[in-house]
Amino acid sequence: MIKGIISGLLLPLLAMLMVGCGPKKVEEAVTIAINPWPGYELLYLAKQKGFYRQVGANIELVQVSTLSDAQRAYLTGHVDGFASTMIEAIQVAPLGGKPIKIVLLADYSDGGDVIIAPTSIENMQALRGQTIGCEVSSLGIFVLERALRQHQMQLDDVNVINVEQGAAVSALALGKIAAMVTYPPYSVEIQSSGAYRQLFSTKEIPEEVLDTLSISSSVLAEHPQLVDQIHQAWQLTLDYMRQHPEEAMAIMAKREGLQVAEFKEALADLKLLSSKEQHKLFVQRDKLTQLGYSVCETLVKIGAIESDCLHVDNLFYQVP
Template sequence: MKIARLTRTLIASIGFALLTQPLVAHAEVKIGVSDWPGWVAWYVAEQKGYFKKHGADVKLVWFANYTDSISALSAGQVDGNSQTWSDTMAPLAKGIPLKTILVNDNSAGNDALMVGPKIKSFKDLKGKKIALEEYSISHFLLTMALNRNGMTLKDVKVINLSAGDAAAAFMAGRVDAAVVWNPWVNTIQTSGKGKPLFTSKDVPGLVPDLLVVQEKSLKAKRKDFVGMVRAWYDVEAFLRSNPDEAAKIMSKVVGLDAKSYKVFLPGTQFFDQKANLQAFGPASDKTSLMGVAPTIAKFLLDNKLMEGKVDFAKGLDASLVKEVAGVK
């Protein structure tokens, strides 16, 4: 069976490349973090003192390899991890007791189907070569984009390349389109060689980035996790009011300059309290976690990235978000 890897490998080659193993220090709550803006933003909480402010004893554990962080959570080596809803489903299907307690963000333009000037609409893509990283978020986004426009993957020729190589192939004219994430979306656009035909902004809710925790850790250290939720809302407010300082903090974590890192922020919809309450809402809201779950699960099952069924509700715990908001 292929391991589910609807993953974030964002700029891993240039961000903390020397850290091949996570450095874990003894702490009350250990939280895995890897290279995605909605997760790197936890370092704002650390540096601005928001964890301490809300009584959360937290140690952020950096993983240079995102998939290692998923494995670490499933094995109980960390108390919680920063991971996608899609990457949480395979462990849940195996019966691993995990709970999603917070939505950090949705990709809202950071992932995109980039096309050249000759491609005016989806019908122009029929039979064309599209480069992307198979089974990644890019593969998922292309599937959704084609489905929404009356097409399927059978209508195009998928070329399996890493995100960086896909962007290079597109800019060199070796493929007709590429599905990539930032910084390559921005690189292609600023080069004048391509523009987005479809982005993650067109599928609200389908690319949620989360804080997922071990059920046993949640029971034992609930106070710390409630404090983390409160700290996150401070982070979200800080990102809006002080974007330059936030970019400076976050860019240092991944080894970029602040100006380069700011490219990622507009394409990331950071979730505040109101957005979190909605995200944990009923399945009738098609942008909620329950609402998007069947679509994500279908993609995983169709591509043999997951075995078995998932009890979506069992993998969610809205009680912390509700406690902080003072609602039942």
């Protein structure tokens, strides 16, 4: 009888000990929406090479088509964060989204974002009175406004319609639009026919379009090591690219649907930022904050958002 009682007590205890000695529970994945763009491919390369796992992070990347889609996925609560330009990140608060922090500064667009038109249109001035396609709710309208301003025009001088990146080729071919604000890999496809020319690129507005990674503030509170882990994985990926350039380029080009030479050319129009360069920007916040306010004020001016822009002060991750 006593033996049976002892046995009955020991079995549950042994079961508890066996559970305690088993594999540790894997933390729930942090999900990030990401659209096609050469700079964001480093995030995928880090995943494929196991760098997130190596630094202890559990990250899942959710593929979407456009910057607007990435932002929308976050606003609707389907993901914990998203890759985008600073424009989409700044819009989150005015659009009622949950608070975010920009935690990674991937690259500056240094010619990657462009305005493309048929070869019959010689310059930006020739677009006066014409219909131009862009992603009205995100980066496209910002780039268009800055391009027009650079060439002594404003949005009222053109007709603007919303055209998703995937529909740009047909919209241009059918004459629905005279020009399109676009970026790789979509811009590469458009220009491959030889029937179009580039009227403007972000080379004319250096360091104004900053590509970023934003994560929900509440998720960051639950994962205090996440930002450091992301930066470690990012630097491991940059190092891997330098050590194995051909393999890395082939992997990233394939995912973007581009030839290796095309991908290399597109990547050359970006200024990738190392973790050290990013840390300097995060610590010396004046440049980031000034750029944030400039972007926000432009978005307010063109009616893309309604805001006093004060949320920009708390948008960037505070380095400990």
